[in-house]
Amino acid sequence: MAKERRTIEPNFHLRVSLSIIYFLGTWPPHASKYRILYRLYTVCSFIFLLGILLAAEIANVFANWGDMSKILAFATILMTNSIHASKVIVLLCRQERIQTLLDIANGPAFSRHDKKYQDLLMRYTWKGIFHHAAYQSFGAIAVFCWGITPITDLIAGRSRQLPMDGWYPYNVTRTPVFEITAAHQGIAIIIACFHNVALDTLVTGLITVACCQLAILERNIISIDNEKSMQSDKDQSFNLVEGKILSYRQLKQCAVHSNMIFLFTREIQDIFSTIIFFQFLSNCIIICLIAYNVTQMKVYIPAVLIGLVTYMCCMTYQIFIFCWHGNELHLHSVRIATAAYSSNWFSNTKRFTRSLQIMMIRAHRPFTLSAGNIMLLSLDTFVEILRMSYSIFTVLQGSTI
Template sequence: MSILGVWNPPKDESILRKLYRYFMLSLQHFFLLFQVIYMVGVMGDLEEVSQSSFLLFTQACLCFKVTVFQVRMGSFRELLAQMNSDVFVPQNKGHEEILKLQATRIKRLLLGFMISSQTTCSLFALRPLFDDANRNFPFKMWMPVKPEHSPQYELGFLFQLLTISMSAFMYFGVDSVCLSMVIFGCAQLEIIKEKLLSITSIAEKRANKPTEVNSILEENYRVLIECVVQHQAVIKFVKLLENTYHAQLFFQLSGSIGLICMTALRILVVDWKSVQFVSMVLYLSVMCSQLFVCCWSGHELTVISSELHTTLYQCCWYEQRAPFKRALLFAMMRMSRPLEFRAGRYVPLSRQTFVTILRMSYSYFAVLNQANSRNEVLDHQTSITNHH
């Protein structure tokens, strides 16, 4: 993201670096503008619209995400500051292992998404070399140059190839920032659970280390208060994260319905032996996997936070003093409400949301496919009537 010019710029950003950042962002917006111009020209042709709309939706989502990321850069810096605050610092190797485990899980998912997205971009670039008899650009979109002449064809081909590759990296980068922060919240909740379970019986603690009972009770109360403070910090962090990125997530969830629908519709009319068919199938799988990672991360946050009040009850609260039990009661009342990460402040990210989006996409796909089949039948009957 630093190479692409969309990462957190330094406070003393030079003019040259700022111009480079604006140039990289303008390339993506020009790419979107060329697609909009082409889409306006073919409006009414269902086949052409279905062939180009998936790329239009993807690029529009990317431009919106990057724009939101740049506009909300102040909130992003505040999120980084909260992640580095003292309340979230791991206190032992066990806490560090929890952070590493959660980081490894999200890294593997995002790495798979990045590799598959770049593979899809490569197949899109190879499509005109294998499927088209004439020289064509990788994507159907308006271009200021024509493919019939050189070096216009080479320049246009290079522009589309480099821009779509950068788009995939930006798409991956912006998503990785948001989703990794959600998983960071999950890791902090796991650390809270580990701290609560460390409140064992007094006899067990005295067996491991001879200590006065009063010191053990004071230490247990300190751990409980520390967990409550950390839980409040996680709530504040998740709330700020949702306020920062809820718009782009809602735009992505809404656009995914159209993306999946139009891509599946296109797959039906493409020759299964062509490179385009393989690229479209891979593109559909990439979009579904990216959508699943978003919903999975929100689901993990909700599930882990819902287990906290049960973990509170599992500690040896019955051996503690009255202040401990009173604080425990209030903590259980608050932690009984699980955290939810919402897109658009309304749609919770969960596995159920993922299934709902797939169902809606299939419903729209079935309607469009039926309408397209009916139009083909009518066109066929009209041609037979005209022939007779």
Template sequence: MGIFVKNATLSVSISLTALQTVGFWAPEGLTETQRCLYRWFGVFSFMFMLGSYIFIQVVDLFMIWGDLPLMTGAAFLLFTNLAQATKIVNIMVRKQRIQNIVNDSDKVLTEVQTFEEKEIVKSCNREMIVLQVVYFSLTLITGLGWATSAEKHQLPLRAWYPYDTSKSPAYELTYVHQIGALLIAAFLNVGKDTLVAALTAQCRCRLRLLGLSLRNLDKGLDTEDKFMLTPDQEKTVSSRLRLCVVQHQETLQAAKELQECFSEPTFAQLTVSLIIICVTAFQLSMTQPDNMVRLLSMGTYLLNMTFQVFIYCYQGNQLTEESFEIAGAAYECLWYKFSLRLRRALLIVMVRTRRALRLTAGGFTTLSLTSFMAIIKASYSLFTLLQQVNEESHLDPEQQFVDHTGSRLSSHLRQHSLTMGFIVDNANNSLRVCLTLLKVVGFLTPPQTGVYSFFLWVYCFASFMFLVGGIIIAQTGAMFQIWGDLALMTSASFLLFTNLAFALKIINVVVRRRQIQAMIDDADDDLVAEDREEGRDIIKRYDASKSPAYELTYFNQSSSVMVASMVNTCLDVMVASIIAVCRCRLGLVGLSLRRLCEGIPVIGKDLLTSDEEKTVQFRLRQCVIKHEAALKSTRLIQQCFSYPILAQFTVSAVIICVTAYQLAMELNNGNRVRSIPMASYLLCMMLQVYIYCYQGNQLTEESYEISGAAYECPWYKCSLRMQRSLLIVMLRTRRAVQLTAGGFMTLSLSCFTSIIKASYTFFTVLKQVEDRNPK
């Protein structure tokens, strides 16, 4: 391989050449010694451009902690470098998979022959070159502006160094390092971003080529005065349609590989860009108007970051639009002159395109122009918040210091085949742990009769009162005593609400234990077949400050909190694990659909033989049975856990809000030690919501994949009867499997972000109430 990496798309060539030059894209054909030297060269490049600079910026950030203008001045470039480091590591780790995507697309785009196909490839190339030039120009102006805007004996960018940078030659050397590393890293960042955008554009180009082929299915055939195609023409069209289906399947696989390779780095970039746009706008608003060079460079940097988000969202949006156009392209051919068999095949293609091809950022948001606008709006909201904090930072508002501790993990429940043994046996390890613990505390015990059943109920009630019942009564009494004091109420309420949600989940599991047990047994069978201070502000009916009442109460609170936290975690993990098992079952159905023709020689055949058809038909029936069983399990999950999840989400939104409020009070009081468990509790509550939403989101995605799995098998070589059966399966998957929280909201990552937004809204309301009612 030469210095310049060749590719059908010039922007891909430029990006890969830049990566190869700095040591992040190893050329093919290197010896082991050359590969080792190249790796060390990549490490040196990384440390020169990013590694050393990230370290000194982090140190500087700690040294200026508390000064908001200085912190934002140091943070915006630090976050940029962190995001770029993430993308570099991703490219180096997944280099081979990305190389396969590049080679596959390059092969398709270089083999185009007709004038129309070449024009499609050229238009894709021109579009990406325009985007790359604009991005490069904004980056160059920003870098040069920073290089020339520094005052005398001042560095262009804030950073901490273990030496005096105001003296020569340290100043000159550090200045050159900052500008050199900044420009190289900036241009490299352009290369990485445009690489992802260009690969997405190549997928779009392949979809456009596919659409052209579908429109030209009957091209060159004399069909002008014919009512139906002749048998020879039918064979020609059938052969062309098969090539289109194979091309479509390969393009869908390429898009799937893009999603798997770049989803997480794209999410990191969009998250960081949201913050960077905010703090850059804040820095721009504080820049002195007499420093026009600095003002211009900050303005172009703001545009640069905005454009960076735009190219991701634009290409993702256009990819979705092009995937929709496939159905229209199939409709534009002379399908009304085709035989019933060809019409059925075209219908399968059109049904598959009903589910749009979408790229997501970590599964949280789809890359679209709507997402771009949402990111800009969120950045503006954070910008206004920074301005408010900066204006109020000179004031000394009174803060109430409230003693409360405890951090209680809230999660949901799980279960399986309950045996008389101590350890519950289950194919899923997380379920095994959760069910065993729930069995020990008496909430999911084996079925018993007579006196043993009575004792089990007594033990279950005693566990409930020890873990949560007594504490709820005490905390409710404390709430009535402090009613009207906002600070004390939030201090007491967040654990009270946690306990109430916990109690509801326990009651749900105890009442529906037999249904839950049957559901877990069914899924397990399927998978096995497949292969000195009071801890909290609560009221007691005795003086808890004297011995031995203090020690006994302290022990009761500490032990009940720890055990209840573990049980609560098991409850949440149990539900999440049951959903994950359903995902697994749907994944197995998809795998079976892709392997319908496994072991059957289909190459060189127009149709399967009758015996081969029977084999495929039997396999398809088994897939349908498994699919129906998995759908039944999801309905049972919805029936058993829908309302407890709604209660948990409602309570979690309030808990996240009041915990953030209490955390802010602790930080304002300077109590950093106490802030650590509060921050941990806040993260714990967010994670509790996340595991539900994540598993529900992935379940929906797996249900959609069934249609794609059916499309990926060589269905075009099956009989009309088999194609009709596959079409029924694909039509069923148009209605996604969704779990809801009481029917109000779907468990998805969008739901998770909505809950966090709602909690933030409640938090701002609490702050406003506090500001209007100072003590």
């Protein structure tokens, strides 16, 4: 593992998410002669992955208007696709601002290629890859179980059923339209799953970059003047005056670095805050609806049951990664104040200590991210959302008794 950590590229987790987004048509290249063709590909990709499914699901709502049990049965996938479509719109409309964040994350200001911080850069890159893999695993199992529903029905001798409910202007039980529609739904939900996970991990990956930079800032603050004091013990000719001046310059660099991280996190907040809030709101409803649908099943088909349970786990993990990363950002920023105490401040100048106090005062207002400026991204929020989902589930369960 140590060898792998030395060879992996810093911020590789961001490149993984961007590659998926690019190849699925939602990251148009800048200043390219193929930009217009790529835009056409974007439209076709969106229609194939989400447009047709959303149209069929919305039409199905009107076709079953008044039958609440049927609407609740397919409302989960409708909300998931609606939020997914909203993310795509946000990504396309704010691509330049997101690209600026990526340029900062991969630029010299964030010490991406500084060997002194290689261990921190590798550690946080592996964290980003781990969350992407875990999140993708839940989603892949769920959509695979849905995608093979027509095959399992055929093997078990049951009536034909599409992977997802929807209204189509033709008889979907006939051959070959059933096979074509089922193939489209199966392929579309699998590819859309990879795309949706990539969109979420792009956001959490940027938060991971901010956490990594806070860890680098913490190390830099601790090391101020400590290295020079060790050198002075070995070399009595070391100029202490120049050392104090250098320490003050290092502190100024730390202050500039801290301000850059703050602006970086504020931009993440401004770009993604609203869509994260609607993601939390929809997932809260989706989790309780899935639990309700499972309790209402009269015939437990293994593929469908496994798909629903893993889909619920996927929706839960989707909330968790946002809350966990927001919580980590808060904890990392709090540690900056403690790092100030660990530096060699007591043997430095008054100007240095006053400046350090200012940084400590700023650190006592930790960096936080919120969903729609309503709820903080924290583990406490994650628990509250699960409690709310359970409360809605008990209300639905009680209404059917």
